[in-house]
Amino acid sequence: MPLLILPEEEKHLINKDFKTNLMKKDHQDQDVLQPTGSALTGSLARRSFLQFAGAGAAGIALFAAGCKKSNDMLAVETPGMGVSLGSNDTGILNYAYALEQLEAAFYDAVIKNPYQGISAVELALLTDVRDHELAHRDFFKAALGTAAIADLEFDFSTIKFSERASVLATAKAFEDLGVSAYNGAGRLIKSPDYLTLAGKIVSVEARHAALIRNLIEPGTFANMEVVDVNGLDKARKPAEVLAIAQTYIKTPVNASNLPV
Helix, strand or coil: CCCCCCCHHHHHHHHHHHHHHHHHHHHHHHCCCCCCCCCCCHHHHHHHHHHHCCCCHHHHHHHHHHHHHCCCCCCCEECCCEEECCCHHHHHHHHHHHHHHHHHHHHHHHHHCCCCCCCHHHHHHHHHHHHHHHHHHHHHHHHHHHHCCCCCCECCCCCCCCCHHHHHHHHHHHHHHHHHHHHHHHHHCCCHHHHHHHHHHHHHHHHHHHHHHHHHCCCCCCCCCCECCCCCECCCCHHHHHHHHCCCECCCEECCCCCC
16 A cells, blocks of 8 residues: 655644644543543534544545555445455445444443433443444545445334343443454464554453443453453454344345355
């Protein structure tokens, strides 16, 4: 993938904005258990994620250019066969995008309809997670451009959003699934640039998974359900992940062209 050369004034602005937001992030990390100011606004979270991941305006341009130049089969909707994710790297990116859409929609519903008795601390932490997921979703959509699948429809009718246990159990399932999905897809990604970005996103998803598990039961952030005797996270193939996720995805998803 060719390097993108920016004018010196643009480099200065990007670096200045990155340093400013990095200082803000350090301050927010110190106050993570304090409700006031710990929950990021959606716009800040989406902007800061792109910058911290090394994918600001220039990063998205590079990422999207790689997708456009690829010979991968693009995502299309075929009557009776659902939405095809595409093939090769484009297909894997759409696969990740579909999962990020699912998580973003779930957490958005949680924050808009907080469960009964939610504390200020838990609301702040879950709002942070929601904003991260929105940022992940928006990143993939912008990066894929015209190769992106359409917005998916979801069915959360089995989730009791008014009950803490139901919400956190679902969040745990989604986060564990997401981490195993990225771990399983890593070996299928051909582009080193895409693999690097996927690695940065899965590290955030793992933080989410640990947080949710600790909210449910302190000290269970990395138990043997998700980490093996070698200290390694579980990995699932796309077909396994989508079979589980399809419970909540109304839109038929066709992953038959993904690499295996």
